Amino acid sequence: MKKYLFVSVLLLSVSLLFAQDCKVLLKTINQSYKGDCKKGKANGEGTAKGTDTYVGTFKKGLPHGTGTYSWSNGDIYNGSWEKGKKNGKGNLIKPDATVISGYWKNDDYIGLYEDPFKKLDKSLNVSSYTIKSNEGKNNVVRFYIKEDQKQIRNPDANVVVHHGNYTTVTNTSNYVELQNVNFPFKAKVYFGTNFIEFEIFNAGMWDVRTDITRIKGLGN
Numbered sequence: 001m002k003k004y005l006f007v008s009v010l011l012l013s014v015s016l017l018f019a020q021d022c023k024v025l026l027k028t029i030n031q032s033y034k035g036d037c038k039k040g041k042a043n044g045e046g047t048a049k050g051t052d053t054y055v056g057t058f059k060k061g062l063p064h065g066t067g068t069y070s071w072s073n074g075d076i077y078n079g080s081w082e083k084g085k086k087n088g089k090g091n092l093i094k095p096d097a098t099v100i101s102g103y104w105k106n107d108d109y110i111g112l113y114e115d116p117f118k119k120l121d122k123s124l125n126v127s128s129y130t131i132k133s134n135e136g137k138n139n140v141v142r143f144y145i146k147e148d149q150k151q152i153r154n155p156d157a158n159v160v161v162h163h164g165n166y167t168t169v170t171n172t173s174n175y176v177e178l179q180n181v182n183f184p185f186k187a188k189v190y191f192g193t194n195f196i197e198f199e200i201f202n203a204g205m206w207d208v209r210t211d212i213t214r215i216k217g218l219g220n
Contacts (some may be wrong), residue, residue, distance in 0.1 A: 002060045006091065006110070008158055009150050013064060014203055019021055019118050019212070020036075021037075021040050022037035022040060022041065022042055023040055023041050023061050023085070023099050024041075024042045024048045024058070024061055024062075025060075025061035025062050026050075026053045026054075026062060026063065026084050027050070027053050029049060029050040029051075029053065029054045029069075030048065030049040030050050030052050031049055031050040031205045032048070032049045032050075033046060033047070033048045033049075034047050034214070035047055035048075035056070037095070038060075038189075040063050041058075041060050041061035042044075042058035042062075043058055043060060043061070044057065044058060045057055045058075047051075048063075048086060051072050051153075052069065052070060052072055053069070053070045054068070054069045055067060055068050055069075056068055056069075056209060057079070057125055059083075061112050062081075062083050062084035063081040063084050064081050064082055064083060065080070065081060066079070066080055066081070067081055067135060067187070067198055069081075072097075073095070074094070074095035074192075075092065075093070075094060075095065076093045077091070077092045077093075077106070079089050079138070080089060081106075085104075085106050085107045086104035086106075086107050087104055087106065087107075088103060088104065088114075089102070089103055089104060089114070090102075090104060091104075092109070095100050096112070103148070104182065111165045111201065111212070112202075113184075113201040113202065114116065114199065115201070116201055116202045117131045117198060117199060117200040117201060117202075117206075118198065118199045118201075119131065119170045120186075120197040120198055120199060121188075121195075121196070121197040121199050122194075122195065122196045122197070123193070123194045123196075123214050124190060124197045124203070124215060125193075125194045125213060126196055126210060126211065126212055126213075127189050127196075127211045127212065127213040128210075128211050129196045129210040129211065130207075130208070130209045131198060131206060131207075131208050131210060131211060132201065132206070132207050132209075133202075133204055133205070133206060134205040134206060134207050135205065136202070136205035137142050137204075137205075138179070138202070138205055139179075139182070139183065139204065139205070140174045140176070140177055140180075140181060140202050140205050140206070141166075141181050141185065141200065141206045141208060142176070142177045142178075142187060142205075142206070142207050142208065143155065143157050143175055143177075143191075143208050143210065144174065144175045144207065144208070144209045144210070145157075145191055145209075145212065146209070146210070146211045146212065147183060147212045147213075147214070148152045148213060148214060149211075149219070151174070152172055153171055153174070154171065154172075155171070155174075155175065155176055156171065156176065156191070157176040157190065157191055158188060158189070158190040159184070159187050159188075159189050159190075160179065160188045160190070161185075161187045162184055162186040162187060162188065163185065163186035163187075163199070164181065164182045164184055164185035164186060164187075165181075165182045165185075166179060166181045166182065166185075167177040167179060167180040168180060181200060181203075183200060183202060183203045183204075184199060184200065185199065185200050186199035186200075187199075189208075191210065191212065194210075194212050196208070196210055202217075
């Protein structure tokens with residue numbers, strides 16, 4: 001009996017020793033830790049507590065992988081982590097039951113989609129096209145066109161919408177503008193016989209710049 005008691009006490013002492021030596025580097029959850037350890041730091045599955053609580057996977061002492069973080073104010077995030085920060089897909093649940101779903105990058109919410117847009121296709125004469133978010137609150141998409149390195153004045157565009165919509169199209173001397181765009185917006189846009197196809201997920205102001213380089217034998 002004494003032998004078993006001695007072994008139990010020894011195992012408990014070893015367990016406590018390893019628990020004390022296994023560090024969590026995030027100050028808000030570094031008061032206690034129970035779980036896997038590697039080289040003195042939380043690594044693998046575990047639970048860390050402090051003013052907040054985290055249950056999930058760790059790497060080198062920080063939340064990394066998948067886990068659930070509960071803040072003292074009642075917020076709960078369940079999703080992907082990288083080096084102690086929300087990174088990737090997850091859900092943030094507020095105390096009033098509001099749920100924010102989507103993607104995070106370095107703790108910042110970036111939206112429902114990981115990438116704000118996708119470039120889907122282009123005709124052979126289109127050497128390249130770029131899609132860039134612009135500052136502004138209006139939901140618009142502007143098309144700028146270069147042909148053989150020269151900016152086209154008074155450009156024209158034929159927009160075939162696959163998803164979403166817009167209310168007004170305005171032609172200016174420098175660009176074609178779609179106004180009051182409903183996002184996500186997916187379209188195939190023709191400039192004469194040339195075209196680009198894309199999808200923009202996040203609302204806002206967007207500049208789409210297309211460079212056309214005429215290749216002999218591929219049409220006008």
